[in-house]
Amino acid sequence: xxxxIFSQAKIGAVLLIMANSVLAEQDHSIQQFTKPxxxxxxxxxxxxxxxxxxxxxxxxxxxxxxxxxxxxxxRRNDDTGTWFKVIGRNLDYQNRDIRLEHSRQGNQxxxxxxxxxxxx
Amino acid sequence: MLNNLEKLxxxxxxxxxxxxxxxFMQNAMAQEDDSDEEWPDIVLRDDGKCTKCxxxxxxxxxxxxxxxxxxxxxxxxxxxxxxxxxxxDEHMDGDQAIPPKPSRxxxxxxxxxxxxxxxxxxxxHQGGKRMHWIGSAHANRDTVCTACHEIxxxxxxxxxxxxxxxxxxxxHKEQRAQINRPSRHPIREGxxxxxxxxxxxxxxxxxxxxxxxxNETCLTCHMEKRGPFIYNHPPVQENxxxxxxxxxxxxxxxxxxxxxxxxxxCHEPNAHQGSLGTITGAxxxxxxxxxxxxxxTNIHGSNNxxxxxxxxxxxx
Numbered sequence: 001x002x003x004x005i006f007s008q009a010k011i012g013a014v015l016l017i018m019a020n021s022v023l024a025e026q027d028h029s030i031q032q033f034t035k036p037x038x039x040x041x042x043x044x045x046x047x048x049x050x051x052x053x054x055x056x057x058x059x060x061x062x063x064x065x066x067x068x069x070x071x072x073x074x075r076r077n078d079d080t081g082t083w084f085k086v087i088g089r090n091l092d093y094q095n096r097d098i099r100l101e102h103s104r105q106g107n108q109x110x111x112x113x114x115x116x117x118x119x120x
Numbered sequence: 121m122l123n124n125l126e127k128l129x130x131x132x133x134x135x136x137x138x139x140x141x142x143x144f145m146q147n148a149m150a151q152e153d154d155s156d157e158e159w160p161d162i163v164l165r166d167d168g169k170c171t172k173c174x175x176x177x178x179x180x181x182x183x184x185x186x187x188x189x190x191x192x193x194x195x196x197x198x199x200x201x202x203x204x205x206x207x208x209d210e211h212m213d214g215d216q217a218i219p220p221k222p223s224r225x226x227x228x229x230x231x232x233x234x235x236x237x238x239x240x241x242x243x244x245h246q247g248g249k250r251m252h253w254i255g256s257a258h259a260n261r262d263t264v265c266t267a268c269h270e271i272x273x274x275x276x277x278x279x280x281x282x283x284x285x286x287x288x289x290x291x292h293k294e295q296r297a298q299i300n301r302p303s304r305h306p307i308r309e310g311x312x313x314x315x316x317x318x319x320x321x322x323x324x325x326x327x328x329x330x331x332x333x334x335n336e337t338c339l340t341c342h343m344e345k346r347g348p349f350i351y352n353h354p355p356v357q358e359n360x361x362x363x364x365x366x367x368x369x370x371x372x373x374x375x376x377x378x379x380x381x382x383x384x385x386c387h388e389p390n391a392h393q394g395s396l397g398t399i400t401g402a403x404x405x406x407x408x409x410x411x412x413x414x415x416x417t418n419i420h421g422s423n424n425x426x427x428x429x430x431x432x433x434x435x436x
Contacts, residue, residue, distance in 0.1 A: 029176065033186065034191065058309050081194030083192075105192045106197055115311070
């Protein structure tokens with residue numbers, strides 16, 4: 001009899017896990033369409049031939065390898081409508097910029113920004 | 121006694137399994153249900169009646185609005201679906217396989233007039249930087265807000281530094297060519313964008329500049345040219361665009377034409393300004409290093425006492 005109860009309990013547990021995982025998957029599927037998401041890009045590039053004009057405002061003048069690094073972090077508290085964003089572009093280049101923003105939508109907000117542009 | 125307890129536990133477990141199976145089936149069936157019962161909201165207030173059809177697999181996916189500021193429902197000002205698309209009763213109640221369109225449509229071949237479409241946006245987005253929309257060049261030429269802005273997407277291209285210029289250049293093709301010239305602003309790099317100088321929603325300035333004049337707009341960045349100077353160069357005070365084309369040129373420093381030809385458009389005969397440069401002789405000075413600005417270095421204005429009694433020199 002004990003074996004029978006345990007087997008029923010196991011079946012119950014398996015069904016519970018299945019039901020939860022299916023529901024969680026649906027939630028996750030919906031959330032990926034409706035909630036802000038964050039991305040980080042990184043990579044590498046190589047510049048053949050030196051060219052001042054090509055890197056006039058980006059600093060990509062000299063032949064060689066360059067790193068690529070961008071971030072876009074976006075968080076929202078759905079209960080309060082508070083956003084937290086960090087957007088960084090070309091962080092490994094001389095024309096890098098990064099912006100940090102914190103705001104409560106429709107109420108108040110502030111941001112810090114660093115932005116640099118070389119000129120050759 | 122022990123047997124009764126085991127029976128009780130067994131019954132409870134069966135009941136539990138049954139309850140969860142029923143719950144799970146109900147949830148699964150609800151995805152396919154097309155009845156009139158109320159659907160839960162997914163993103164916006166009262167959007168259940170829309171999202172029961174327009175879900176992530178719909179031909180018109182709308183859920184991405186949840187990632188945007190329009191989808192931040194904690195802000196009481198955010199709209200519902202019907203705020204923009206109208207009540208759309210026929211669209212929702214129709215039994216046809218292809219239901220009639222919503223009350224207001226914004227996509228291709230819309231039946232809603234341009235004025236009505238724009239008014240939907242203006243109902244909330246008016247005042248401030250959009251104060252001059254009515255009567256602006258874009259409004260007068262029947263530009264709709266959705267020609268530039270995308271609402272149901274994470275990235276509204278025209279509001280991103282890296283992609284904004286491409287949206288503007290779909291119409292302003294001359295400027296697309298100009299920003300690829302050797303002397304230009306860093307527009308391609310996303311460091312200067314169209315909206316830094318122009319307000320596409322209208323302004324009191326010429327060419328929809330963000331400030332009331334071309335000079336005021338340029339001087340927001342190039343403030344060292346503002347002065348005041350003791351010796352002023354009149355065209356500098358009048359309009360930067362007399363000498364410069366801000367979108368890009370083939371002459372250095374965004375000049376429309378190279379010196380001395382640019383200078384000679386105003387500075388005509390009776391002085392060395394009016395004579396063409398030569399390699400040798402008295403007029404060779406006009407050719408030396410190919411520019412008037414080699415001597416007249418402070419062409420935007422000067423405070424140098426060297427210029428006393430000869431205001432035209434603009435020398436350092």
